[in-house]
Amino acid sequence: xxxxxxxxxxxxxxxxxxxxxxxxxxxxxxxxxxxxxxxxxxxxxxxxxxxxxxxxxxxxxxxxxxxxxxxxxxxxxxxxxxxxxxxxxxxxxxxxxxxxxxxxxxxxxxxxxxx
RNA sequence: ACAGUUAGCCAGAUGGUCGCAGUAUAGCUAUGAUGGCUAUAAUGAGGAAAGUCCGAGCUUCAUAGAACAGAGUGCCAGUUAACUGCUGGUGAAGGUGACUUCAAGGAAAGUGCAACAGAAAAUAUACCGCCUAAAAGGUAAGGUUGAAAAGGUGGUGUAAGAGACCACCGCUUGUUUGGUGACAAACGAGGCAUUGUAAACCCCACUCGAAGCAAGGUUAAAAGAAACGUUUAUGUUGUUCGCAUUGUUUCUUAAAAACACCGCUUGAUUAUAUUGGAAACAAUAUAACUAGAUAGAUGACCAUCAAAUACAGAACUCGGCUUAUAGACUAACUGUCAAA
RNA sequence: GGAAGAGUGUCAGAGUGGUCGAAUGUGCCAGUCUCGAAAACUGGUGUACUUUAAAAGGUAUCGUGGGUUCAAAUCCCACCUCUUCCG
Numbered sequence: 001x002x003x004x005x006x007x008x009x010x011x012x013x014x015x016x017x018x019x020x021x022x023x024x025x026x027x028x029x030x031x032x033x034x035x036x037x038x039x040x041x042x043x044x045x046x047x048x049x050x051x052x053x054x055x056x057x058x059x060x061x062x063x064x065x066x067x068x069x070x071x072x073x074x075x076x077x078x079x080x081x082x083x084x085x086x087x088x089x090x091x092x093x094x095x096x097x098x099x100x101x102x103x104x105x106x107x108x109x110x111x112x113x114x115x
Numbered sequence: 116a117c118a119g120u121u122a123g124c125c126a127g128a129u130g131g132u133c134g135c136a137g138u139a140u141a142g143c144u145a146u147g148a149u150g151g152c153u154a155u156a157a158u159g160a161g162g163a164a165a166g167u168c169c170g171a172g173c174u175u176c177a178u179a180g181a182a183c184a185g186a187g188u189g190c191c192a193g194u195u196a197a198c199u200g201c202u203g204g205u206g207a208a209g210g211u212g213a214c215u216u217c218a219a220g221g222a223a224a225g226u227g228c229a230a231c232a233g234a235a236a237a238u239a240u241a242c243c244g245c246c247u248a249a250a251a252g253g254u255a256a257g258g259u260u261g262a263a264a265a266g267g268u269g270g271u272g273u274a275a276g277a278g279a280c281c282a283c284c285g286c287u288u289g290u291u292u293g294g295u296g297a298c299a300a301a302c303g304a305g306g307c308a309u310u311g312u313a314a315a316c317c318c319c320a321c322u323c324g325a326a327g328c329a330a331g332g333u334u335a336a337a338a339g340a341a342a343c344g345u346u347u348a349u350g351u352u353g354u355u356c357g358c359a360u361u362g363u364u365u366c367u368u369a370a371a372a373a374c375a376c377c378g379c380u381u382g383a384u385u386a387u388a389u390u391g392g393a394a395a396c397a398a399u400a401u402a403a404c405u406a407g408a409u410a411g412a413u414g415a416c417c418a419u420c421a422a423a424u425a426c427a428g429a430a431c432u433c434g435g436c437u438u439a440u441a442g443a444c445u446a447a448c449u450g451u452c453a454a455a
Numbered sequence: 456g457g458a459a460g461a462g463u464g465u466c467a468g469a470g471u472g473g474u475c476g477a478a479u480g481u482g483c484c485a486g487u488c489u490c491g492a493a494a495a496c497u498g499g500u501g502u503a504c505u506u507u508a509a510a511a512g513g514u515a516u517c518g519u520g521g522g523u524u525c526a527a528a529u530c531c532c533a534c535c536u537c538u539u540c541c542g
Contacts, residue, residue: 053165053427055427058414058428066415069134
């Protein structure tokens with residue numbers, strides 16, 4: 001799991017990022033990001049009720065978290081991120097999601113490959 | 116062997132690497148705050164956690180108040196904290212059977228409804244018919260309609276007919292016996308009057324105050340703006356009475372006006388044994404403490420088990436009901452066929 | 456987590472248990488009008504299966520499945536889907 005300080009929690013923060021951040025979409029995964037005001041970066045995940053029942057939603061959320069943990073060290077740490085799942089993601093395997101996330105971050109030019 | 120009925124049980128396991136949650140212990144740090152970080156330890160979703168359909172605990176709302184309205188239940192006995200639940204029985208219906216199902220009081224307290232068709236839909240003014248020569252009547256056997264037509268079948272009887280009378284069956288009703296009781300059986304009597312519908316209104320008996328952990332409480336509580344109101348407003352399910360509070364509500368800014376902490380998990384708890392009971396269930400003894408999150412904890416990868424998983428994720432807590440469900444197992448019983 | 460409400464032709468939306476496949480509007484089709492269109496006016500029109508040479512007919516269907524009733528879109532029960540409200 002992510003550490004507590006790296007999680008987005010407040011509804012207010014989510015609203016702020018949605019309002020002011022930039023959004024990009026790739027293959028049923030959506031990323032909204034903005035420069036951070038906190039000491040470290042923060043990440044949030046959003047999975048809506050459209051995707052399925054609670055079991056399915058939990059599964060998707062866990063896979064998203066796990067994929068982010070794998071990419072954690074390669075990501076630019078001066079930004080806040082929200083990942084939003086779209087319909088169809090429940091049929092993708094873990095590896096597909098991980099690969100997809102990596103490409104999405106690359107597309108936003110936030111991937112720091114030197115570190 | 117095949118086909119079934121009932122009851123019960125399991126809900127992938129083991130090992131390795133990384134990672135999460137609260138708890139306990141130790142250390143470091145220092146917040147408005149019971150905070151934050153690191154290490155170690157053991158623990159960490161279900162049989163339905165689901166639907167929210169019933170019932171309770173718990174909390175708040177005058178005194179837990181009054182009346183009317185409203186809602187629910189409905190064979191009998193037992194059981195439970197409580198229930199529309201459960202257990203056993205009675206009756207009815209279904210099945211060859213094991214067995215299963217049932218909102219199963221009252222239509223003789225009253226009101227309503229029964230379309231179309233039909234003579235007539237409940238007070239029979241009787242259409243065709245039958246009978247008396249006709250008139251005026253008698254008749255409810257036969258006909259047609261309809262979901263339903265005024266006890267049924269067979270005889271006696273008659274002008275023709277009719278429970279008018281008789282036998283059997285059904286119905287109503289009385290007594291006796293058995294049973295705690297629902298009810299059953301036996302023996303008589305009536306001579307059939309009074310169709311169906313109460314998951315139509317209703318009557319009878321019993322039960323129900325309301326809202327829900329987003330309940331509600333604790334600490335702290337700065338500045339600005341708007342709306343309503345001056346005995347109104349708000350709360351107490353609907354209405355009336357009665358009662359309580361004295362301002363109430365909303366928005367903006369700063370971590371924040373709770374997004375902190377309590378409520379929150381030791382409980383009608385779980386496991387085992389014994390006793391009582393036909394069973395549901397109850398009593399006693401011993402042992403155990405077993406999730407408590409708040410953008411919301413169980414995941415990712417690898418190996419083995421022939422193969423590999425269905426329905427599905429705690430959100431204050433229990434007892435039921437209902438619905439979803441791959442695969443595997445246990446026990447008892449029934450029918451058919453074959454062989455001995 | 457808790458509390459309410461809704462589901463009827465293509466779409467919107469009425470509907471006392473009985474002549475209801477079901478008012479009305481909209482959409483679609485045909486006609487009148489016009490040089491041609493629009494508007495207006497008139498008439499028709501749900502879907503599936505079945506039967507027939509065709510017309511006319513028959514059966515089912517008011518979210519799904521049961522029940523009460525002679526008879527259910529309507530009454531009762533269970534389930535499914537959608538919507539709204541409570542910080």
